[in-house]
Amino acid sequence: MKENGQLYTMEGIAAGLIMLITAYLVLGSTSVYTPGDTHITDMQLEQVGSDILRVMDTPLKLNNSRVDYQSNQSELELFLNTSDADRQFTNAFLSQYLYSSKVMAKETSVTSIGIQINATVWYQRRDGFLWNYTLATSPSSLGSYTGREPGVRVTRWVHTNYRPHWPSSSLSFTEWNLRMRNEPQELLVEVVMWKV
Amino acid sequence: MEGLNREGQWIVMMGFLVSIGIFFLAVIISQSTLVGQTTAEGVLEFPKNDIQDLRHAILEVERFERQSSPSTMVMDDIQQEIRNISLYRMNANVWYNFSPYSCSAGKRAVNIHYNNGVTVYNETTQVFYVPC
Secondary structure (H helix, E strand, O other): OOOOOHHHHHHHHHHHHHHHHHHHHHHHHOOOOOOOOOOHHHHHHHHHHHHHHHHHOOEOOOOOOOOOOOOOOEHHHHHHOOOOHHHHHHHHHHHHHHOOOOOOOOOOOOOOOOEEEEEEEEEEOOOOOEEEEEEEEOOOOHHHHOOOOOOEEEEEEEEEOOOOOOOOOOOOHHHHHHHOOOOOEEEEEEEEEEEO | OOOOOOHHHHHHHHHHHHHHHHHHHHHHHHHHHHHHHHHHHHHHHOOHHHHHHHHHHHHHHHHHHHHHOOOHHHHHHHHHHHHHHHHHHOOOEEEEEEOOOOOOOOEEEEEEEEEOOOOEEEEEEEEEOOOO
């Protein structure tokens, strides 16, 4: 047996092993990203939504007086205290803020295509139970309930000095007055946003 | 190995070195997607907006208590509302308290605790106001 080929053989085996392991690692590192995996777009929508709620919760008139808390009502508080919240909230959220902030790639009308919202208010009843009612909802047709992308949920705590305006859809007026404390309280406004 | 030329040893050694270098680069590249994904998920899962919102709400409750001096019952109800709604709607355990209010002190401590099972956030902050 000749000794000549030993080094070549060893080198060949070593090189082969290195190539195999490298190929294995490289092939193993490729990952397929499906749209469902990428939450980056959700993150942007969520940020925009929560920024809008934050803007809406800023007092309209900043009063310097230390005792005059009442006049420092935010837009969100006003929406809670009106019977016309459905239209006003939707209008403010979509037309006034979302579409004016140049978030959309192209100009779209609110009703035809774009982002739909559904806002609910969560509150604690006098007896300690949690209840909710719909503050505003934008979908006008059945088709606009289906989204292209997963919906996101943004929330905002709102401090009110009185109970919110009676939501005619949920309870009778007397029951509402009976169950809601007419005192300063914290409510959670929850908005679900989705692209249609 | 006598039959081999001496010059060839350098070629063989350099070949080994280069291939080992490439091998390590491949290891690093294979880790990069994993690292990128876990980092991005860590950022996405962090409830930044929830915490900022809660922080704002609690500081506002503090201001409300200081300026309107409501009854203890109202404050207890508010505490309960924040705790219950956080628990039900945000999957988070929330607890807060304020140090006793004395107008001449000009400042007050606020403790905020937030825990949603993944993220734990504790904060003690000072609120300053014009002393009497």
